[in-house]
Amino acid sequence: MNNFLLLPIIIPFFFAMILMFGQKNLKYQRITTILGLIISIICAFALLFNVKENGPQSLTLGSWPVPFGITMVSDMVSALLVLTTLLITFFIVWYGFGSIGKERERFFYYPGVMFILTGVNGAFTTGDIFNLFVFFEVLLMASYLLIVLGGEKAQLRESIKYILVNVISSALFVITVAYLYSVVGTLNMADISVKITEINQPGIVTVIAVLFLLVFGMKAAIFPLYFWLPNAYAAPPIPVLALFGALLTKVGVYAIMRTYTLFFTHDLAFTHELLLVLAILTIIAGSIGALAHFDVKQIIIYNIVIAVGVILFGVAQMNEVGLEGAVFYLIHDMIIKAALFMLIGIVIYVTGTTNLKKMGGLMKNYPSLGWFYLIAALGLAGVPPLSGFIGKLLIIQGGFQAGNTWSSIFILASSIVVLLSVIRIFIYAFWGEQGQVSNNINKTTFNIMFFPTVLLVFISILYGVGTEFIVPFMDDAAKVLSDPSIYTDAVLKGGN
Amino acid sequence: MKVNNVILQFTAKIVFFIIFFFAIHIFFAGHYTPGGGFVGGLVTASAIVLLIIAFDLNTVQRLLPINYVYLVAIGLILALGTAAISMFVDQPFFTHFFDYFYLPLFGKTSLHTAALFDLGVYLVVVGVTMTIIQTIGDDE
Amino acid sequence: MEIIMAFVCGFLFMSAIYLILSRSLLRIIIGTGLLSHGAHLLIITMGGFGGNNPPVLADGVTEYVDPLPQALILTAIVISFGVTAFFLVLAYRSYQELKTDDMTQMKGSEDHE
Numbered sequence: 001m002n003n004f005l006l007l008p009i010i011i012p013f014f015f016a017m018i019l020m021f022g023q024k025n026l027k028y029q030r031i032t033t034i035l036g037l038i039i040s041i042i043c044a045f046a047l048l049f050n051v052k053e054n055g056p057q058s059l060t061l062g063s064w065p066v067p068f069g070i071t072m073v074s075d076m077v078s079a080l081l082v083l084t085t086l087l088i089t090f091f092i093v094w095y096g097f098g099s100i101g102k103e104r105e106r107f108f109y110y111p112g113v114m115f116i117l118t119g120v121n122g123a124f125t126t127g128d129i130f131n132l133f134v135f136f137e138v139l140l141m142a143s144y145l146l147i148v149l150g151g152e153k154a155q156l157r158e159s160i161k162y163i164l165v166n167v168i169s170s171a172l173f174v175i176t177v178a179y180l181y182s183v184v185g186t187l188n189m190a191d192i193s194v195k196i197t198e199i200n201q202p203g204i205v206t207v208i209a210v211l212f213l214l215v216f217g218m219k220a221a222i223f224p225l226y227f228w229l230p231n232a233y234a235a236p237p238i239p240v241l242a243l244f245g246a247l248l249t250k251v252g253v254y255a256i257m258r259t260y261t262l263f264f265t266h267d268l269a270f271t272h273e274l275l276l277v278l279a280i281l282t283i284i285a286g287s288i289g290a291l292a293h294f295d296v297k298q299i300i301i302y303n304i305v306i307a308v309g310v311i312l313f314g315v316a317q318m319n320e321v322g323l324e325g326a327v328f329y330l331i332h333d334m335i336i337k338a339a340l341f342m343l344i345g346i347v348i349y350v351t352g353t354t355n356l357k358k359m360g361g362l363m364k365n366y367p368s369l370g371w372f373y374l375i376a377a378l379g380l381a382g383v384p385p386l387s388g389f390i391g392k393l394l395i396i397q398g399g400f401q402a403g404n405t406w407s408s409i410f411i412l413a414s415s416i417v418v419l420l421s422v423i424r425i426f427i428y429a430f431w432g433e434q435g436q437v438s439n440n441i442n443k444t445t446f447n448i449m450f451f452p453t454v455l456l457v458f459i460s461i462l463y464g465v466g467t468e469f470i471v472p473f474m475d476d477a478a479k480v481l482s483d484p485s486i487y488t489d490a491v492l493k494g495g496n
Numbered sequence: 497m498k499v500n501n502v503i504l505q506f507t508a509k510i511v512f513f514i515i516f517f518f519a520i521h522i523f524f525a526g527h528y529t530p531g532g533g534f535v536g537g538l539v540t541a542s543a544i545v546l547l548i549i550a551f552d553l554n555t556v557q558r559l560l561p562i563n564y565v566y567l568v569a570i571g572l573i574l575a576l577g578t579a580a581i582s583m584f585v586d587q588p589f590f591t592h593f594f595d596y597f598y599l600p601l602f603g604k605t606s607l608h609t610a611a612l613f614d615l616g617v618y619l620v621v622v623g624v625t626m627t628i629i630q631t632i633g634d635d636e
Numbered sequence: 637m638e639i640i641m642a643f644v645c646g647f648l649f650m651s652a653i654y655l656i657l658s659r660s661l662l663r664i665i666i667g668t669g670l671l672s673h674g675a676h677l678l679i680i681t682m683g684g685f686g687g688n689n690p691p692v693l694a695d696g697v698t699e700y701v702d703p704l705p706q707a708l709i710l711t712a713i714v715i716s717f718g719v720t721a722f723f724l725v726l727a728y729r730s731y732q733e734l735k736t737d738d739m740t741q742m743k744g745s746e747d748h749e
Contacts, residue, residue: 003589010576010589013576017576018573020568020569021569059589062589063587130711134711140719141719144726151729156726156733156734160661160742163722164668167668167723168656168668170716171668171672171674175675177708178675178681181683181705182682628722628724628725631725
């Protein structure tokens with residue numbers, strides 16, 4: 001019994017509720033949001049070190065005996081993800097002070113952000129498959145609000161499609177949980193893992209595994225199911241886009257990671273092979289999109305798709321090295337995607353356009369912006385010693401260990417495409433002739449947007465350079481993922 | 497468009513209270529038998545909707561000057577607060593407590609913290625439903 | 637009983653898919669409602685039909701139905717209620733803004749190259 005692990009979920013929820021009062025008072029809204037985020041971050045740090053010291057923590061709500069109540073589990077993977085989520089949101093909210101616009105700030109923007117945090121942190125922490133669905137819905141409801149906030153025509157048009165896709169995938173989720181319940185008769189994730197091991201994964205469970213891949217793949221944007229992502233993400237303003245790009249698809253990736261390492265580990269030749277093939281197709285599709293577009297938003301959005309492919313490739317290896325790489329790369333990608341979206345948001349702000357062909361020569365007036373963009377771009381592509389390097393290295397090492405030589409080499413080659421796609425922005429926007437420049441650039445607004453971005457880029461550099469300090473945490477995370485018994489023991493035996 | 501619907505307006509005023517008390521009955525019935533905050537909230541909202549149909553949005557807003565968004569927030573705080581009580585007495589989150597009390601008029605009554613949680617749900621449901629109806633009905 | 641339920645679920649899914657594939661936004665929303673109803677019926681079928689009494693505390697009752705699927709359905713119904721309501725408001729707002737409820741006129745974006 002340990003209520004502490006709930007705090008990163010409850011605190012944003014509580015602050016979301018008090019933020020629903022006083023919508024018109026901008027100062028109150030901003031200060032309360034920042035306060036709530038800081039308190040949550042402190043709790044998340046404390047939780048991380050607690051998990052490091054004492055192993056996975058679990059709590060069954062309402063004093064129910066273990067497999068019957070809703071269990072919340074915080075192991076190394078979820079503790080790390082919860083902390084990263086809160087940190088990124090802190091910087092994005094800060095960034096939003098300059099760019100989101102007062103209209104939106106006065107209309108439930110901050111409660112929306114806090115509710116999305118509740119959902120994301122809850123999804124990372126829960127140990128109950130139906131509760132995962134509930135937290136998914138919490139974060140989706142908040143994302144519906146944020147994507148449509150402002151009510152521009154493009155936003156309305158795209159959010160209808162976004163909601164429709166997600167409603168269908170939610171219905172599929174419910175159906176899949178129903179099938180799973182009829183086979184194993186339990187909803188507790190640790191208990192499901194044990195029960196599936198007992199019956200040694202008959203064919204029906206493999207079918208359920210594929211259904212889960214479909215459900216989560218729709219949220220994570222894997223190959224055939226990513227069609228909704230580029231347009232829907234391009235509609236909302238940059239801070240919301242950064243929040244979505246950094247967090248929402250990653251929740252889907254986390255759910256695939258969790259179910260494919262905890263439940264469906266007995267028919268690797270089918271399920272994980274399928275995951276591997278889909279991961280590679282996802283990378284190809286994302287690369288084509290990232291190279292084809294001349295819209296800065298679209299280029300980075302397609303890079304989300306590529307990163308999802310790389311992470312899932314690591315998961316598909318199903319060995320400790322590959323999984324460690326996957327967790328490493330997952331957190332790297334959350335940080336760097338948020339930073340990149342914030343950087344191109346500034347580029348869009350100073351040029352007043354999203355079209356690369358109209359930009360140019362920003363290096364002359366904004367040299368620091370250019371260099372920070374270059375660092376972030378190199379980090380995304382995985383140039384050592386920046387943050388993407390170690391994760392990709394471990395993923396590829398895992399691939400070689402599992403005997404997938406050619407596909408590992410393919411992942412390595414995909415880095416070059418990633419580098420090309422983001423360097424293209426650097427070349428077009430920062431070099432060359434002076435391009436279009438926005439008329440109304442406010443120096444204070446620029447600074448409000450620039451400082452959190454710089455800090456986030458610094459964090460990503462630290463994440464790459466300070467790998468030594470992070471590796472012990474990642475080792476624990478990889479152990480939990482590669483050996484389900486650590487997780488199940490923590491829940492079923494260590495719980496109460 | 498001015499319609500003279502005296503009968504509807506007169507009936508609605510009475511039926512509103514019948515539906516409202518029925519909602520309260522359902523709410524308390526939910527303690528041990530089917531019923532509860534969600535259904536009670538929906539029934540209450542339907543009573544208010546009946547008033548809106550009989551009169552119009554502005555009249556009802558004058559009659560019941562409630563900010564429904566605040567109602568949602570208060571309901572959520574109540575629900576979360578009830579769930580969080582147990583954290584302060586070192587029990588897992590969401591643990592409920594109940595005991596029997598002798599109250600004047602009622603005699604031996606069982607009081608349960610789950611009822612407070614349900615009250616939160618009730619307020620949230622009324623608030624959400626009415627917010628939606630107001631949003632759609634606003635610009636007519 | 638399970639066979640009948642399977643047919644009912646299948647019929648609901650079929651109608652839902654037909655409606656979701658149509659052009660009018662309102663039909664699509666009704667389709668999503670039917671889709672979630674089908675999913676809820678499926679949960680209750682998957683929970684099994686054993687026991688003839690409601691899972692409520694009462695004397696002298698020994699055979700209960702499984703209460704868990706019912707709890708799941710209640711949660712899922714509340715969620716789909718919220719989503720459908722939000723979707724309806726959004727549809728109404730976008731009908732006001734875009735002056736159409738035809739999905740074929742909402743595809744793509746005009747500022748694309």
